[in-house]
Each structure stands twice: as structure tokens, then as C-alpha cells.
Amino acid sequence: MARNRETLLREFHEAKWDEPIIYEMSTPGERGILPPKADPSIIDEFGDAKDLIPQSMRRETSPNLPEVGQMRVNRHYMRLSQETMGDDVAVDIGEGTCTMKYSPKIQEHTVAYNAKITEIHPMQDPSTMQGILEVYYEVERYMKSISGMDHFCFQPGGGAHAVFTNASIIRKYFRDRGEDRDEIVTTIFSHPCDAGSPATVGFKVVDLMNDPVQGYPTLEAFKAALSEKTAAIFVTNPEDTGLFNPKIKEYVDAAHAVGALAVYDQANVNGIMGITRARECGFDLIHYNLHKTFSSPHGGMGPGCGAVGARDFLKDYLPVPRITKDENGTFDLDWNGEGATIGQVRSYFGNAQVVLRAYMWLRSLGSDGVREAAMCAVLNNQYMVKQIEQIKGVTMYYGEGKRRIEQCRYSWEQLEKDTGLGTEDVLRRMVDYGCEHYWESHHPHIVPEPFTLEPTDSFSKEDIDEFVAVMRKIAQECYETPEVVRTAPHNAPCHGIKNYYEEDPEKVICTWKKYKEVYGIE
Numbered sequence: 001m002a003r004n005r006e007t008l009l010r011e012f013h014e015a016k017w018d019e020p021i022i023y024e025m026s027t028p029g030e031r032g033i034l035p036p037k038a039d040p041s042i043i044d045e046f047g048d049a050k051d052l053i054p055q056s057m058r059r060e061t062s063p064n065l066p067e068v069g070q071m072r073v074n075r076h077y078m079r080l081s082q083e084t085m086g087d088d089v090a091v092d093i094g095e096g097t098c099t100m101k102y103s104p105k106i107q108e109h110t111v112a113y114n115a116k117i118t119e120i121h122p123m124q125d126p127s128t129m130q131g132i133l134e135v136y137y138e139v140e141r142y143m144k145s146i147s148g149m150d151h152f153c154f155q156p157g158g159g160a161h162a163v164f165t166n167a168s169i170i171r172k173y174f175r176d177r178g179e180d181r182d183e184i185v186t187t188i189f190s191h192p193c194d195a196g197s198p199a200t201v202g203f204k205v206v207d208l209m210n211d212p213v214q215g216y217p218t219l220e221a222f223k224a225a226l227s228e229k230t231a232a233i234f235v236t237n238p239e240d241t242g243l244f245n246p247k248i249k250e251y252v253d254a255a256h257a258v259g260a261l262a263v264y265d266q267a268n269v270n271g272i273m274g275i276t277r278a279r280e281c282g283f284d285l286i287h288y289n290l291h292k293t294f295s296s297p298h299g300g301m302g303p304g305c306g307a308v309g310a311r312d313f314l315k316d317y318l319p320v321p322r323i324t325k326d327e328n329g330t331f332d333l334d335w336n337g338e339g340a341t342i343g344q345v346r347s348y349f350g351n352a353q354v355v356l357r358a359y360m361w362l363r364s365l366g367s368d369g370v371r372e373a374a375m376c377a378v379l380n381n382q383y384m385v386k387q388i389e390q391i392k393g394v395t396m397y398y399g400e401g402k403r404r405i406e407q408c409r410y411s412w413e414q415l416e417k418d419t420g421l422g423t424e425d426v427l428r429r430m431v432d433y434g435c436e437h438y439w440e441s442h443h444p445h446i447v448p449e450p451f452t453l454e455p456t457d458s459f460s461k462e463d464i465d466e467f468v469a470v471m472r473k474i475a476q477e478c479y480e481t482p483e484v485v486r487t488a489p490h491n492a493p494c495h496g497i498k499n500y501y502e503e504d505p506e507k508v509i510c511t512w513k514k515y516k517e518v519y520g521i522e
């Protein structure tokens with residue numbers, strides 16, 4: 001896949017296998033591995049393993065699993081991997097808001113292959129897992145330093161789950177105080193979970209539109225949305241537009257003035273970590289994504305860790321168990337809390353592999369390195385914005401002339417008006433140049449024909465130049481050879497891609513059962 005030195009474009013051709021579904025490969029009786037039977041002496045002493053399972057938990061029928069030999073399974077998934085775009089084979093600057101950055105391979109080998117972590121079970125006695133409990137304890141210290149918060153919990157499984165946790169804390173906090181507050185205030189370009197998760201908990205949501213000049217809601221509009229019914233504000237800063245509100249403390253102070261709490265969604269912290277802190281902005285609760293920002297692969301809905309930070313007065317509301325350390329340096333799990341805890345929000349005490357990756361990454365960088373990573377992310381984005389905004393057909397909404405921090409939401413609105421081709425057409429064509437698809441934005445598309453790019457701190461100038469060259473080339477094609485773009489992709493395993501989830505959800509196939517139903521297989 002050589003790259004042209006002048007155009008920076010690649011002659012890309014992705015592997016295409018006419019590969020069946022694993023269930024279609026199934027042959028009755030075929031096995032990949034035959035585990036040895038238990039020694040008779042073990043059976044004599046402990047009995048048959050199935051007898052240890054309560055009758056109510058036993059399956060009535062065997063699980064419907066494909067029967068395929070190991071060699072064929074390996075070949076099958078290797079072929080599928082060759083048809084998959086990913087960070088190890090393509091530039092994925094296009095995944096804006098996702099903070100797609102390089103996760104050092106030593107971390108992957110440690111969490112995936114080292115028995116000291118893979119063989120730990122959360123139901124072990126804490127005395128036998130002092131190492132991982134110390135890792136949790138130390139990462140909490142690092143998070144407190146970066147954020148200024150007083151306490152952290154790593155139990156939530158991701159960012160939206162962390163927002164749900166914070167909303168649950170707020171609900172219980174006001175119930176304990178006997179206050180009837182049932183509203184939260186958020187902004188349209190904060191992450192959608194800042195509205196969705198509190199709504200799931202039971203709050204009414206007040207969603208504020210952005211001021212087109214300022215780039216975020218005005219302080220006057222914000223104050224007008226607050227009342228004695230407001231329980232909290234949930235805001236992202238910088239928002240998904242990449243714009244940072246420098247007067248955020250005034251907004252927080254306004255919330256506190258009516259007795260509400262302030263919650264900071266810091267999933268977009270990659271451009272400001274080590275530079276600004278939530279505490280100085282006055283926030284009461286925050287969350288970070290340890291995946292993404294702190295060096296675990298994004299994972300696409302998991303595995304992840306939503307690290308929840310709280311001020312002292314909310315400490316007792318955090319989920320249990322909490323990791324404790326006594327005067328002898330022994331670590332333990334406190335499952336009781338102080339009575340006000342919201343309890344558990346998931347099993348055990350969180351995703352240990354993600355916390356370990358964060359520990360390794362932070363230890364390797366140190367405080368100066370964390371700040372430098374943020375500065376590199378901002379520098380990369382400033383450079384990229386200057387390149388992208390010069391491409392014919394691109395426009396930028398909100399905060400004209402203001403700098404975007406770590407990402408930017410652009411628009412192909414002018415391109416669509418000129419050529420009839422929009423963001424989804426460009427997205428499909430990108431694959432033909434060996435680039436990951438890009439993230440458009442959350443629905444509904446408030447910015448018309450949007451695309452969101454985030455170069456993070458991991459990408460080189462050469463990576464950015466190549467990605468921009470692809471964008472520029474596709475825009476040129478839209479004007480000069482539109483049919484090529486309209487019928488893309490051409491070099492990918494799948495051609496003529498359609499968004500069935502928008503047109504007909506019944507055509508979406510996620511399970512073997514659904515596959516058989518759609519294709520009439522008995």
C-alpha cells in the first residue's frame with residue numbers, strides 16, 4: 001500500500017474474503033479442543049461438577065454453539081480481521097469525541113497475558129490481591145491530583161454509566177435532604193448521555209441551545225433555565241464542538257446560587273488534562289473515561305471505565321466497595337460505606353484491566369508528560385483545523401474565529417448544496433483510501449452534514465497530512481467525478497453500503513437467530 005509522495009494518497013485495496021458465518025461452518029462433532037476429563041479421585045472427593053449447579057440454574061438444552069475445528073476457527077477470524085479497519089492498520093483521526101490514541105503494546109500484553117492480572121478473581125480474599133488493590137489506590141491518587149477532586153470510584157463500566165452514577169448520587173443526595181428537585185440542565189453539545197442518563201434516573205431535562213456567536217449558551221440563558229427545581233447541571237467543557245467555555249466557573253456559581261450541584265463530564269479532557277482542573281471551576285462531581293484518554297482502546301461500548309470523582313461532602317454517596325488502606329499499608333475493600341451510598345452500579349469493583357492500563361500510562365508519563373500529551377493534542381488539532389477549513393465545501397459552525405481545543409465538528413453543508421453529495425457519501429469514499437471512517441455526530445444533526453475529527457496526541461504531522469489529503473481529494477471528486485463518490489466504496493470488502501438501521505431496523509442482523517429469520521433458514 002505505497003503512498004504517493006506528492007499527493008500523500010495510497011493505492012489501497014483491502015482484503016476481501018467470501019467468508020461464511022461461523023455457524024454456517026459448523027460440522028456436528030467437530031471440536032477445536034478436547035479438555036481432559038476430571039481424574040476419578042477428584043470426582044470421588046468432590047462429585048460431578050454439574051451437581052454443584054442448582055437445578056434452577058441448569059440449562060434445559062445444550063447451548064447452540066458452532067462446532068468448528070481450531071485451525072478453521074483461526075483461519076476464519078484471521079480473514080475477518082483482514083477485512084476490518086482499525087488503529088493498527090489505518091489512521092483513525094476521524095473518530096472525533098472518541099479520543100482514539102495509541103495504547104502501548106506493553107500494556108496490552110500485561111493485561112491480557114500476565115497471570116498476575118488474568119488469574120485474579122474479584123471474590124478472592126483482599127489479602128491475596130494486594131497488588132491490584134494498590135494499583136486502584138494509586139490511580140485514585142493520580143485522578144485526584146489531575147482533577148482536584150477529593151475521592152474517586154472506578155466501578156462504572158463507561159462514560160454514560162458514570163453519568164448515570166452521578167445522577168443517582170444527586171437523586172439520593174437531595175432525597176436525603178428532603179428537597180424536591182427533579183430537573184437537570186445541560187447543553188445541546190454536551191455529550192447526549194448528559195441528558196439521557198439523568199433522564200433514565202428520573203430527572204426532567206432542560207437542554208440549552210448554543211449561542212451561534214459565543215459557541216455555547218450565554219450566561220443569561222443559562223441562569224434563566226435554573227430554578228429551585230434544578231438538582232444539577234451536567235455539562236461537557238470543551239463541548240463536542242471543541243469550544244472551551246473560559247467562564248465556566250460563573251455558570252457553576254449560578255447553579256450553586258439556586259442550591260443545585262454541578263457535574264462535569266470530562267470525557268473530553270484530553271486537551272486540558274494537567275492544564276485546567278475541575279475543582280478550580282467549582283464542580284462537585286466529575287467523571288473521566290479511563291479508556292480513551294488514559295490509554296485503553298476505545299472498545300466500542302466496552303470494555304471501559306468511567307472514573308467518578310466527588311468532593312468531600314459527597315464521599316459517602318459513592319458506590320461500594322471502596323478501596324481502603326490502613327496504617328500498616330494493607331489494602332482492603334469496604335463494602336458497607338457510611339450508609340448513604342447508592343450501593344453498587346455494577347458487579348464487584350470495576351474493570352481492573354482498564355485501571356491497570358491507566359496506571360502504567362500515567363506512571364510512564366508523569367505529571368509533566370500528561371500535560372505535554374494535552375498540549376500535543378491541542379497543537380495537532382490547531383494544525384488540522386487550518387488545513388481542513390481550506391478544503392472547498394467545508395464550513396464551521398459556532399464561535400467563528402475561536403480556537404477549538406482537541407477536536408472540531410465541521411460541516412459539508414456547502415458541498416451538499418453544490419454537488420448533492422453529503423457527509424455519508426464522503427464517509428463511504430474514505431475507505432477507498434485506507435482511512436478509518438469518520439464520526440459524523442450524534443443524532444439529530446444540529447450541524448448540517450457534520451463530520452467530527454480529533455487528531456489526539458498520538459498522531460504525527462505525516463498522519464494528519466495524509467488524512468487531510470484524503471479529505472481534499474474526495475471533496476475534489478464530489479465536484480468533478482461525483483458518481484465515483486456516490487457509488488463508493490470500491491476497494492473495500494463490502495460495496496454499496498446502506499444504513500439499514502435508519503431505513504428499516506428489521507433488516508439489522510446481530511444474531512444467528514435473526515440471520516436465519518431474515519434469510520428463511522430452518
